[in-house]
Amino acid sequence: MHRSTVLLALVAFLFTLCLPGVIAQQVQISSKLNPQVEKILGEISARNVEATMRKLVGFGTRHTLSSQDDPARGIGAAWRWVKAEMERYSRESGGRLLVAEDEFVQPPTNRVPREARLVNIVATLPGSQAESKDRIYVVSGHYDSICSPQSDTDCDAPGASDDASGTAVVMEMARVMSKYQFDATLVFMAVAGEEQGLLGATHWAEEAKKKNLNIAAMFTNDIVGNTLGGNGVRDNARIRVFSEGVPSTETEAEARIRQLNGGENDGPSRQLARYIKESAEAYMKNFEVTLVFRRDRYGRGGDHNAFLQRGYPAVRFTEPNEDFTRQHQRVREEDGVKYGDVIEMVDFPYIAQVTRVNAAAMASMALAPAAPSGVSFKTSRQEYNTVLTWKPNAEPDVAGYRVVWRETYQPFWQRSVDVGAVTEYVMKGLSKDDYFFAVQAVDKDGAASVPSFPKPPPRPPR
Numbered sequence: 001m002h003r004s005t006v007l008l009a010l011v012a013f014l015f016t017l018c019l020p021g022v023i024a025q026q027v028q029i030s031s032k033l034n035p036q037v038e039k040i041l042g043e044i045s046a047r048n049v050e051a052t053m054r055k056l057v058g059f060g061t062r063h064t065l066s067s068q069d070d071p072a073r074g075i076g077a078a079w080r081w082v083k084a085e086m087e088r089y090s091r092e093s094g095g096r097l098l099v100a101e102d103e104f105v106q107p108p109t110n111r112v113p114r115e116a117r118l119v120n121i122v123a124t125l126p127g128s129q130a131e132s133k134d135r136i137y138v139v140s141g142h143y144d145s146i147c148s149p150q151s152d153t154d155c156d157a158p159g160a161s162d163d164a165s166g167t168a169v170v171m172e173m174a175r176v177m178s179k180y181q182f183d184a185t186l187v188f189m190a191v192a193g194e195e196q197g198l199l200g201a202t203h204w205a206e207e208a209k210k211k212n213l214n215i216a217a218m219f220t221n222d223i224v225g226n227t228l229g230g231n232g233v234r235d236n237a238r239i240r241v242f243s244e245g246v247p248s249t250e251t252e253a254e255a256r257i258r259q260l261n262g263g264e265n266d267g268p269s270r271q272l273a274r275y276i277k278e279s280a281e282a283y284m285k286n287f288e289v290t291l292v293f294r295r296d297r298y299g300r301g302g303d304h305n306a307f308l309q310r311g312y313p314a315v316r317f318t319e320p321n322e323d324f325t326r327q328h329q330r331v332r333e334e335d336g337v338k339y340g341d342v343i344e345m346v347d348f349p350y351i352a353q354v355t356r357v358n359a360a361a362m363a364s365m366a367l368a369p370a371a372p373s374g375v376s377f378k379t380s381r382q383e384y385n386t387v388l389t390w391k392p393n394a395e396p397d398v399a400g401y402r403v404v405w406r407e408t409y410q411p412f413w414q415r416s417v418d419v420g421a422v423t424e425y426v427m428k429g430l431s432k433d434d435y436f437f438a439v440q441a442v443d444k445d446g447a448a449s450v451p452s453f454p455k456p457p458p459r460p461p462r
Contacts, residue, residue: 032446033282033283034363034364034367034445034447036180036363036367037283037359037360037363037364037367038283039180040176040177040180040359040360040363041283041284041356041359041360043176044172044173044176044352044355044356044359045172045352046348046349046351046352047348048172048175049168049169049172049348049351049352049355050348052085052164052167052168052171052172053160053164053165053168053225053343053346053348053351054343055081056078056082056143056159056164056167056168057158057159057160057164057342057343059072059073059074059075059077059078059081060072060073060074060156060157060158061073061074061075061145061147061153061154061155061156061157061158062074062075062078062143062144062145062157062159063075063144063145063146063147063150063152063153063154063157063195064112064116064118064144064192064193064195064199065112065113065114065116065153066153066154068117075144075192078143078144079101079119079121079143079190079192082121082143082167082171082190083099083101083121085171086099086121086123086171086174086188086190087099089123089171089174089175089178090123090178092175092178092179093125093178093179096125096126096178097123097124097125097174097178097188098123098124098125098126099121099122099123099124100121100122100123100124101119101120101121101122102119102120102121102122102200102203102204102207103117103118103119103120104117104118104203105117105118106118106193106196106199106203109196109197111150111195111196111197112193112196112197112199113151116193118192118193118199118200118203119192120189120190120191120192120200120201120203120204121143121189121190122187122188122189122204123174123178123187123188123189124185124186124187124188125174125177125178125182125185125186125187125188126185127182127183127184127185127186127366128181128182128183129183129184129395129397131394131395131396132183132184132369132370132395133183133184133185134185134213134214135183135184135185135214135216135370136184136185136186136187136213136214136215136216137184137185137186137187137215137216137217137218137219137362137365137366138187138189138215138217138218138219138307139169139170139173139186139188139189139218139219139220139221139358139362140166140170140189140190140191140201140218140219140220140221140303141163141165141166141167141168141169141170141189141190141191141220141221141222142163142166142167142190142191142192142193142194142195142200142201142220142222142303143163143164143167143190143191143192144159144163144192144193144194144195144196144200145157145158145159145162145163145164145195145341146159146195146328147328147329147330147331147340148328148329148330150195150196150328152330155330156330156331156340157341158331158340158341158342158343159341160225160326160341160342160343160345160346161223161224161225161226161319161326161327161341161345161346162222162223162326162327162328162341163194163221163222163223163224164225164346165221165223165224165225165346165351165354166220166221166222166223166224166317167190168351168355169221169224169317169351169354169355169358170188170189170190170221171188171190172352172355173188173355173358173359173362174188176359177359177362177363180363182363182366182367183366183367183368183369183395184216184365184366184370185366186362186366189204191204191303194222194302194303195328198301198302198303198305198306200303201220201303201304201306201307202306204306205306205307205309205310205312206306206310208310208312209310209311215307215312215313216313216365216370216371216450217272217312217313217314217315217362217365217450218304218307218312218313218314218315219276219304219314219315219316219317219358219361219362220302220303220304220314220315220316220317221316221317221354221358222302222303222316222317222318223318223319223322223327224239224317224318224319224351224354225319225345225346225347225350225351226319226321226322226323226326226345226346226347227319227321227347227350228321228323228345228347229319229320229321229322229323230321230322230323230324230325230326231321233321234321235320235321236347236349236350236353237286237287237288238287238288238289238290238320239287239288239289239290239317239318239319239320239353239354239357240290240291240292240317240318240319240320241273241276241277241289241290241291241292241315241316241317242292242294242295242296242297242304242315242316242318243269243270243272243273243291243292243293243294243295243315243316244267244269244270244294244295244308245264245265245266245267245269245270245293246258246264246267247267247268247269247308247311248295248305248308248309248311249308249309249310249311257455257456260456261456262408262436263436263453265293265411266436266438266453267313267453268313268453269308269313269314269315270293271313271371271438271450271451271452271453272313272314272315272450273291273315274291274412274413274451275361275364275365275450275451276289276315276357276361277289277291277412278412278413279360279361279364279365280356280357280360280361282360283356283360284353284356284357284360287353287356287357289357290320291411293411295308295316296316297318297322302316302318303316304316317354317357317358319350323345325337325338325339326339326340326341326342326345327341328341329341364447365449365450367443367445367447368441368442368443368447368448368449369393369395369397369398369441369442369443369447369449370393370394370395370441370449371440371441371449371450371451371452372390372391372393372401372439372440372441372449372452373390373391373452374389374390374391375388375389375390375438375439375452375453375454375455376388376389376390376454376455376456376457376458377389377432377454377455377456377457378424378457379457380456380457382431382433383431383432384429384431385426385427385428385429385430385431386426386427386430386431386432386435386437387424387425387426387427388403388424388425388427388437388439388454389423389424390423390424390439390452391423392423393441395441395443397443397444397445398421398441398442398443398444399421399442399443399444400418400419400420400421400422400442401418401419401420401421401422401423401425401439401440401441401442402416402417402418402419402439402440402441402442402448403416403417403419403425403427403437403438403439403440404416404437404438404439404440404451405427405430405435405436405437405438406435406436407434407435407436408434408435408436413438413451418442436453437453437454438451438452438453438454439451439452439454440452
């Protein structure tokens, strides 16, 4: 190619970058990495994860209907130990971590043949900013386990990956993060009864709904321990995050609006999943967060469903290659195949990495402002520009706002522009016909909120 042609092409390219609405900037959660988040990730220990998991597996079984009184075996011994560990973390944090038993009586169901006492262990780290402390981020793992058949309450059910691994993630996060301050409130929860129908998570989520708690996001970690799948593939460099697009609680009226304007891929949980990927990968350069755009594995479910069904944004973390000979199986060997969810099959350094993914995303959210409210298009008229409006945030440290956008067929935000301390912004040359938009709040330290997807403008009164 002739040199003059190359120069003309370069000039033309640079000119397009200066056009209104065309910003040569990749989306970023923060303008710089937060030193507090980096310290937290550095303190997460694979050795502690291993010790926690070995203790949980050592209870023999954690079946919901196993012994509650045996000091060494069964569900009762497990939840008492988890509580004692959380209380130790509280002492080490100067009493800032508030540990409680969320106990309830579960009536008989098709999976629970008799009335049962269930106990969730809930450790709360209150937020330090008055305007943010009512905003709550929840992370959970279920500490119960089963073998096959699930009605057998006495057989060995080590439940190493399902779900001592998720419980270890939660406990290690609580141990480390309780020593730090966050604007918003964090809840670290080990729940019971997941294998019998999400019982513990459902109870806590329902109580949260009754109390009108502001659950801004919920993570559940369920089966996050194995790196060698039943398909023979070993993968220790990524984690799957499942998220629903259309909210479970969408009304008929909301569905009609969505069908008219789009947004099937932009529900609150999908925005949360994108944020997790962007924030975690900013801190962890050699670990990938793989987003799976569905609520859960095919035909299956987890504790995040209990929150989704009550209108809370929630996602599930699960290892990339599951081994189905491990899950819910009686420990045995048949025809040379070993069955059972045993400790020998889990990867402790990998689980520590999963813990770091959770911690990076949750810390980033809890240090950032709330997602902007009232985000809307100013008009529904057909225009060549797009005008976005939103309500101002209440936090005193908000420095301004960021608009992110992408082409409608793209899964992730492609571009962003910081627009300053305003509540209205014109995206020149970008039509809402051809792009999806969202707005983030950004504080003085550069921490950005989860993006808020705009709603159509309110109709004028007739």
